[in-house]
Amino acid sequence: MNTVLESYLATWNAGDDATRSQLLGEHWAETASYIDPLAEAVGRDAVGATIAAVRGQFPGFVFSLVGEPDAHHRQVRFQWGLGPANAEPVVIGFDVVTTDDAGRIDQVLGFLDRVPG
Known part of the structure; x- marks a missing residue:
């Protein structure tokens, strides 16, 4: 699952659409879904737009x-931070990621633990 997490974070950290699209194509299932309190996206294009x-x-x-x-099995849960590099995260969340039979990211269920006011 370390590779899954690396791919997941790399996708979120991709600074340009082309790199993000490549990572989505390589590491995310075509019908992958992402759901958190602020967004719901189904399919690579919708996840990329989110x-x-x-x-x-x-x-x-x-x-x-x-x-x-x-x-365990085909799922991983973890806490993540979002903020300036090498600084305290401004946003902290918790995600559960599941993979398909090919090891691609299939579903993400996200929760927000700390959000700026």
């Missing part, structure tokens, strides 16, 4: 792993 919108809202910020992930 990621682009978040990156537009927080330019220059990076997603990073917070703590240790916990995985």
